[in-house]
Amino acid sequence: RMAGHDAGNQHQFTGLAKHFNSYTIVGRRNCVLATYASLAAIFLFFKLKPKKKPAVTEK
Amino acid sequence: MTLSLFDQFLSPVVCWIPLVAIAIILPWILFPSPTTRWLNNRSLTSQNWFLSQATSQIFLPINPPGHKWALLLSSLLIFLTTMNTAGLLPYTFTPTSQLSINMGLAGALWMGVVILGMRTQPTHSLGHLLPEGAPALLTPILVIIETISLFIRPIALGVRLTANLTAGHLLIQLTSTATLAMLTIMPVTAIFTGILLFLLALLEAAVALIQAYVFVLLLSLYLQENV
Numbered sequence: 001r002m003a004g005h006d007a008g009n010q011h012q013f014t015g016l017a018k019h020f021n022s023y024t025i026v027g028r029r030n031c032v033l034a035t036y037a038s039l040a041a042i043f044l045f046f047k048l049k050p051k052k053k054p055a056v057t058e059k
Numbered sequence: 060m061t062l063s064l065f066d067q068f069l070s071p072v073v074c075w076i077p078l079v080a081i082a083i084i085l086p087w088i089l090f091p092s093p094t095t096r097w098l099n100n101r102s103l104t105s106q107n108w109f110l111s112q113a114t115s116q117i118f119l120p121i122n123p124p125g126h127k128w129a130l131l132l133s134s135l136l137i138f139l140t141t142m143n144t145a146g147l148l149p150y151t152f153t154p155t156s157q158l159s160i161n162m163g164l165a166g167a168l169w170m171g172v173v174i175l176g177m178r179t180q181p182t183h184s185l186g187h188l189l190p191e192g193a194p195a196l197l198t199p200i201l202v203i204i205e206t207i208s209l210f211i212r213p214i215a216l217g218v219r220l221t222a223n224l225t226a227g228h229l230l231i232q233l234t235s236t237a238t239l240a241m242l243t244i245m246p247v248t249a250i251f252t253g254i255l256l257f258l259l260a261l262l263e264a265a266v267a268l269i270q271a272y273v274f275v276l277l278l279s280l281y282l283q284e285n286v
Contacts, residue, residue, distance in 0.1 A: 028186035
């Protein structure tokens, strides 16, 4: 169907697509949560990465 | 000259008493509550009829659990309509031309609707942040865009009302100043400017009613998504 609301019943998803798809409401929710978790992980990675100290040169 | 154009938007104060409170309370005395009599007077009957028609139209697409919001949204409609139309009278102050009032209404009501959706049906509320049938590769960017659009909503709601009313009042003041200034110098041009002013006043009356309706309608749409 081109137009109209897709109930998501006619799709037979297997594997990862069963939980992460853009057709069922649960799949869409999981995609949204996964996106937020990824963004949080990227933010935390750069926040907690140890900063490189410049080498001390003997003057 | 430039400074005086915005004087109409200053919150009026007389002897350090802010008059904005009186301006906001104004709708309360114009819309009396129904009496205990079997039949009310004509003005009350017509007011209640208009209000019930508007409320039933707004709440037609909303599920029954959302009908609890009928009193809040109908009183908001009355409030905004009265503020906007009363502000068209000369030398009056329009509370809804202030960003503070509009953002206070928009932000609080939008947040209430979103929190309601997250509490009662979190799966649906979160699921709506990804459009149905979206390609897998576009999912992250679409989620980010939808989240940004969700948070832009209260800002757009408040600024839309403020900008429409402020721009309209400024145009009326500019056109009326021009008409008066040209009346002795170029009377024919002043007449045409006067006709323009009349048409502008009609437009602003329509904008006042429409913007109040749009504010309430958009809130009802956000409620529809979350209830």
